Amino acid sequence: MLAPALDARLEAVLALVEAEAHADIGSDHAHLPIRLIREGRAGRCVVVELNPGPLALARRNVARARLHDHIEVREGDGFAPLLPGEVDSASVSGMGAGTITGILRRAGERLPPALVLQPNDSARTLRLWARENGHHLKAERLIPGHWPYPVLRLERRDGPDPAYADLPEQAALRYGPHLLREGSEVLLKLVRADIARLTPLAAPGRTAGVELDAALSALAVLGGQ
Template sequence: MSNPVLDARLEAVKHLIRAGVHADIGSDHARLPVRLIRDGHAARCVVVELNPGPLEQARRSVARTRLQNHIEVREGNGFAPLQPGEVDSASVCGMGAHTIMGILKRAADRLPPALVLQPNDSALLLRLWAREAGFHVRAERLVAGYWTYAVLRLERVGGPDPAYVGLPTAAALRYGPHLLRAGGELLRRQVEADVARLTPVAAPGRDSWTELHTARTALDWLTGEAVQAAVL
């Protein structure tokens, strides 16, 4: 049977997953787990869905692709249907960062050592959570779509995250340490759009003032001005 087609953001998610057993939380049609199995990115997947409609769609997709021996569909909320240590990694995609962070915080000891996250808005909250929860940002992708999507791979590692060393911290948290180092036209357009959006409304004492300073710092880094100043 033909492979389900993934959009650009889920293709980016797929490429950041390598696992023996992987859980996809809020999988909807289970397209991602099907491709993970067929493309050799995971040996087994657990699909978790809370809502009846997507749950049934996921079950039909797995049955249609005849992957019942490799993909198990479970009904439940977040990581609750999983046992501690059952999976090597998990993905949570297509939700707001607040929602994803809530799911992660409720997971407790069910949280696996590797996570791939794709929020529909700013990933800042997730990077802040990662620092507090003992996860390092191992890889990042930026994908154009209806929005500009950030995709993060986090791994549980002790000590400070080396990804942030040598970078302006606020800018790296807001835009991503690996993305900031790599640069690229897509990130630069995003930062320039933030500067243009914030400049007319920013004023001392407001959150927008801090956000504008962070965006300008990121833009300086991307254009090389911050690096040149450090060398001088």
């Protein structure tokens, strides 16, 4: 059977996973875990899906791929179906950053030391969560699509996250410290669009003004191009 195709954002998630045991939370079709096993990026996967339709689809796809010895599909919400320490890595993709943050907060002792997260909106909430909960930002990607999709790899570490050193804090939280240093065209286009959108809305003390300051700081880091 051919390996299932993934869209660009899930290909980016795939590239940031390297684990002995990995959980894909809200997996939908289980294509990501199938690829992880097929490409040797994980030795074992647990698929977690809450909704009946995607749950059945995931089970069918795992059966068709003949990977039931390597991939287990479980029904449940977030990390609840997992045992503490059962996996060393997990991915959560295709949801809003607020929803993903809620899943992480409810995980408790089930939360593994490595996470790959792909929100469908700004990743600022996830970067804040990571800094407040002992996780360092080890890698980031920004994938073009209907809008730019951020993909983050977090790892549990002690002390301040060195990724943020020597960068304007609000710009780094909004746009990503690794992304700012890499300075891709995708990020530059996003920052310019934010500046154009926020400039007529900004006023002292208003949220738009704070966001505009972050965007202008990001543009300065990117060389003011």
